[in-house]
Amino acid sequence: MLSPQEQLRFSRQTMLKSIGEDGQQALKNAKVIIVGLGGLGNPASLYLNAAGIGTLYLVDGDTIDVSNLPRQVLFNDAQVSQGKADIAAEILNQQNSETNIEVLDEMLDEELADYYFPLVDVVLDCTDNITTRYLINQKCLEHKKPLVIGAATGFDGQYMFVEPNIADSACYQCLFPINKNAPENNCQTLGILGPVLAIVGGLQALQAMKFLTGNKVATNQLSIFDGFNNSWQQLSIKKQQHCPACGND
């Protein structure tokens, strides 16, 4: 049951037919893990926290650098060299003190994923390197946890939803098979503008909220954002029978 204060606070969400009070209650009951509190994790965590998600796990072992500030908008000058997950939790707590926030101030590894992924309803991949992206994908498949993937560099973004509980849902490796040479380009090497991350991180938060409130979130689709020409492109993808991560053999 929502309290009268919650009914008031979340009234613009509950008035949506596809959310309603049941949806808001589902958000309140939900546990979400956000891996990476950088450019994507900042807006994604802000919106999920504001929307009334009950429990947020924030995973990041990195500290705030002055070059993060133009895009990691939770952070300010005074917090430079402090832990991203810690500071994010502090700011989010000021924004909505009802959220139960758990800080994991280390980089995600297998052990951490094996412990925390079973506790949550959905995983957000807001990381900045492909090794961790493959690990998160693998662990979401193992623990059957829905995965909301976002990525951005320059003016470009990519988004994909993987739902291991749907038999024909393609995974990240069906789309981008592991190969000898991993891409090394990220925001440090290619540059990035903050609003591109806000769009992709916001999209991740939106899809997570839709999923948690029982609304349909499309699988088998890569969404590609071009922020220079203001366009979205959808690529329909297929689960690969021989995928080393999710395939049948």
Place this chain on the structure above:
Amino acid sequence: MKIYINGDAVELADCSVPTSIQAALVKALPENQRQQSFALALNGDFVGKGDYANTVLKSDDSIDILLPIVGG
């Protein structure tokens, strides 16, 4: 036979022999590019890695190679 890879025309020599996506990639891409993680679309439709060898190309086919964005 001429095909396109990311918009660039690529001439595949012998059109009497069926050419697969795999063969076209070997001919058109340097090895270090082939060894990267990428997704591929043929005329706008996704083709999984397992089907590169058995998907035969025809003239004017267009291959798009899409690299993963990893930043965040």
